[in-house]
Amino acid sequence: MLDVKFIRDNLDQVKAALAKKGFMFDEAEFTRLDEARKAALTSAQSLQAEKKKASKQIGALIGQGMSPEDAKAQVMGSIDSDIGEAELAAKQAEQSLRELLMSIPNVPQNDVPFGSDENDNVEVLTWGEPVAFSFEAKDHVDLGEPLGLSFDDGALVAGSRFVAMSGAMARLHRAITQFMLDTHSEEHGYEETYVPYLVNRQALEGTGQLPKFEEDLFKVPGEKDFYLIPTAEVPVTNLLRDSVTDKTLPIKKVAHTPCFRSEAGSYGRDTRGMIRQHQFDKVELVQFVRPQDSDAALEELTGHAEAILQKLNLPYRKVILCGGDLGFSAAKTYDLEVWLPGQQKYREISSCSTFGDYQARRMQARWRNPETGKPELLHTLNGSGLAVGRTMVAILENYQQEDGSIVVPEALRPYMRGLEVIRP
RNA sequence: GGAGGGAUGGCUGAGCGGUUAAAAGCACCGGUCUUGAAAACCGGCAUAGGUUAAUCCCUAUCUAGGGUUCGAAUCCCUAUCCCUCCGCCA
Numbered sequence: 001m002l003d004v005k006f007i008r009d010n011l012d013q014v015k016a017a018l019a020k021k022g023f024m025f026d027e028a029e030f031t032r033l034d035e036a037r038k039a040a041l042t043s044a045q046s047l048q049a050e051k052k053k054a055s056k057q058i059g060a061l062i063g064q065g066m067s068p069e070d071a072k073a074q075v076m077g078s079i080d081s082d083i084g085e086a087e088l089a090a091k092q093a094e095q096s097l098r099e100l101l102m103s104i105p106n107v108p109q110n111d112v113p114f115g116s117d118e119n120d121n122v123e124v125l126t127w128g129e130p131v132a133f134s135f136e137a138k139d140h141v142d143l144g145e146p147l148g149l150s151f152d153d154g155a156l157v158a159g160s161r162f163v164a165m166s167g168a169m170a171r172l173h174r175a176i177t178q179f180m181l182d183t184h185s186e187e188h189g190y191e192e193t194y195v196p197y198l199v200n201r202q203a204l205e206g207t208g209q210l211p212k213f214e215e216d217l218f219k220v221p222g223e224k225d226f227y228l229i230p231t232a233e234v235p236v237t238n239l240l241r242d243s244v245t246d247k248t249l250p251i252k253k254v255a256h257t258p259c260f261r262s263e264a265g266s267y268g269r270d271t272r273g274m275i276r277q278h279q280f281d282k283v284e285l286v287q288f289v290r291p292q293d294s295d296a297a298l299e300e301l302t303g304h305a306e307a308i309l310q311k312l313n314l315p316y317r318k319v320i321l322c323g324g325d326l327g328f329s330a331a332k333t334y335d336l337e338v339w340l341p342g343q344q345k346y347r348e349i350s351s352c353s354t355f356g357d358y359q360a361r362r363m364q365a366r367w368r369n370p371e372t373g374k375p376e377l378l379h380t381l382n383g384s385g386l387a388v389g390r391t392m393v394a395i396l397e398n399y400q401q402e403d404g405s406i407v408v409p410e411a412l413r414p415y416m417r418g419l420e421v422i423r424p
Numbered sequence: 425g426g427a428g429g430g431a432u433g434g435c436u437g438a439g440c441g442g443u444u445a446a447a448a449g450c451a452c453c454g455g456u457c458u459u460g461a462a463a464a465c466c467g468g469c470a471u472a473g474g475u476u477a478a479u480c481c482c483u484a485u486c487u488a489g490g491g492u493u494c495g496a497a498u499c500c501c502u503a504u505c506c507c508u509c510c511g512c513c514a
Binding site: 038041042044045046048049051052054055056057058059060062063068071072075094224243244245246366368370373374375 | 434442451452453469470471473474475482493494495
């Protein structure tokens with residue numbers, strides 16, 4: 001959520017910044033709601049002041065020994081019935097403004113390039129060389145199926161866009177996860193964290209998935225409605241919701257969770273293989289930092305995700321997302337795209353973002369600034385470090401041999417009982 | 425599933441119809457003292473909104489939403505969360 005005061009004082013600037021994101025900011029509507037709120041609030045407050053004064057007078061008179069009836073009769077007059085109505089109106093005006101604010105995306109940072117979609121993203125760097133195979137490279141579906149990767153089994157027990165794994169494939173999947181968790185917690189200073197996979201509505205509002213993107217989520221209706229998490233960002237970031245943390249910033253957390261996405265609106269895209277699934281695992285990095293540190297933290301966090309790709313010796317490129325491709329809550333995002341020989345393309349494997357104070361304001365996540373002694377909003381960041389399923393895809397495709405076997409990357413061998421090659 | 429108890433500021437915790445936005449302690453900030461620090465002592469210290477050049481001031485907030493009342497942290501109802509006991513259970 002953006003700061004109302006900031007919007008009010010910088011209307012043109014906000015409008016321009018949001019336009020960069022492809023969002024049409026309705027200035028007239030904002031101003032209308034903002035002024036309606038102020039008017040309703042002012043009139044309710046003056047009535048409240050009158051009421052409060054009258055009650056105090058009655059209290060004083062009773063204190064002097066007057067009977068309650070006489071005291072009431074003497075003060076009388078100021079008792080009005082409008083007050084409930086005025087309070088309700090003020091509350092509704094406040095609510096309307098809040099609803100509008102909750103649906104306005106974060107503004108991009110100045111160094112975010114202009115552009116409308118992923119084609120306008122700007123490459124920052126490439127790392128590693130795509131392998132030149134002496135044979136025709138297969139994709140992960142053809143490579144994985146003989147080794148225990150089964151989309152048929154996934155479809156059998158759940159449906160399309162699900163996968164099941166057995167044997168070496170299941171083991172590899174776990175090895176990747178463990179390797180990432182260990183690296184981030186032991187080498188990059190993240191605290192290992194376990195969180196619920198079902199969350200409430202408030203958590204999703206805090207990070208920005210709701211109210212606007214309900215159709216992307218799996219809802220679990222019941223006596224109390226839950227949602228399956230679309231990313232660990234939701235439960236981990238919300239750990240600091242409604243609090244003033246007494247911990248020293250930065251707080252860095254890493255969590256491994258499954259992620260569930262309905263992928264509504266992506267029919268026909270990436271239908272083959274495990275690039276786009278309803279359920280996938282991800283190791284997520286989350287940082288809570290002082291406002292002055294968030295720019296540096298984004299570079300650091302992205303570097304931590306890159307370190308995984310480098311340790312696995314997977315060629316990738318780093319791009320900065322243009323305004324039009326930037327997520328709702330993000331102020332700036334780097335995507336890491338891994339090289340997939342089966343597709344002859346770089347595909348997204350990590351997305352690292354800073355949110356400034358946007359999520360913190362929605363969550364009311366604060367820290368105590370030692371300089372002011374006051375609770376102030378902190379800054380949040382997160383990034384995939386990395387998406388486990390896509391990492392597995394990248395390994396299968398980049399480490400394939402002509403006979404269909406897969407060389408196990410050295411970094412993963414300790415997690416595979418020393419296994420060097422996976423064969424059918 | 426059954427029976428109880430609870431939720432107060434960054435934290436602990438008093439208050440249980442009218443100078444209570446809320447005692448006290450801790451933490452934090454400033455000062456005195458000290459070579460420096462600690463201790464001791466003195467003072468300050470909730471959040472949000474309205475108003476303002478800024479202060480003053482005004483309003484709201486004692487988990488949330490309703491209700492009773494001239495007046496609610498305090499009484500009643502509902503919800504949420506936490507705790508204790510019983511039952512069930514990976």
